[in-house]
Amino acid sequence: MDKKILVIIPCYNEEDNIVNTVENLRATCPEVDFLVVNDCSTDSSAALLKSRHYPFLDLPVNLGIGGGVQCGYLYAVRHGYDVAVQMDGDGQHDPAYLMKVVQPVLDGVYDMCIGSRFIKKEGFQTSFMRRVGIRWLSGMIRLLCGKRVLDVTSGFRATNLAMTAYFAQHYATDYPEPEAILAASLAGFRVGEAPVIMRERQGGVSSIHSFKSAYYMIKVSLALIIDRLSIRKVKGGRA
Known part of the structure; x- marks a missing residue:
């Protein structure tokens, strides 16, 4: 492969999952690089990361999921990667589907491709109440920018160089997945989905519960409403 991925x-308190996550990725996709944040x-x-000699960033302060992923995007830009892929450290994202998410980006179909569990509705579908919430947010995003995305909270997503550079400068800091879709769409980037099968969290506790x-x-x-009021829609993926 001539493209750098x-x-x-x-990673935040993923001692139960991070080694299995990384080892599954290395075994399934040995051609890609990875960085644990x-x-x-x-x-x-x-x-665990040190003992295994995994490449990782050890942040000096807690930035939350958005800030951590943004550090990864900055790293990808500065080291010349063609595609950046976000994959959670809790074992939910199966690396067997990584190239299914990456390929539409490599083919130039999308600037950002999201791994969606709701296209074919196979595998772990999360709880009923979370599905209700995801549908609500999906409807809000469609209302605010006209873009229909089914799995708006999926953290399994790939971005091309232009989209990665945009996120390296503009990324929500708290729970950014839905906001990133809206921001990318309003900035003129092409956002789409690819079907994947996800698993239940392999251990530990999700930060969103009860x-x-x-x-x-x-x-x-x-x-999302505030973002819609503040972000100007620009054609061609240029802010």
Whole structure:
């Protein structure tokens, strides 16, 4: 492969998952590079990364998922990667589907391709209440920019050089996946999806659970509305 691909793996307290995640990626896609972004984990994640000699960034302060992934995008731009792929560190994203997400970007079909569990509706589909929330956010994004994306909270996504450079400068810091779709669409980038099969979290605890899910929905909904009011739509993917 003549294209350089970097897989960005955000990591926060993933001691139960990070080794399996990385080893599965290395076994399945040995041709790609990867970078783990350790976001001030308080468990043994950093020690595991060091002992395994994995390439990783050890952030000095906790930036949250958005800030951590943005560091990965900055790294990808500065090191000349053609495609950057975000893949969660909790084992939900199967690297067997990585090239299915990357290929539409390599082919020039999309600037950002999102791995979607809802196109073929196979594999782990998450809980009923989360599916309701995802449908709500999907509807909001379609209303605000006219773009229909089914799996708006999927963190399994690939970006080309232009999209990666944009995200290296413009990226939401908290729970950025839905906001990134809206921002990319309003900036004129081509956003699409590819079918994937996801797994349940392999260990640890998700940062979104119980009453936090309602808070998340309210917060992201408001953020999307604010983004729509502040982001100017520009054709051709140039801000």
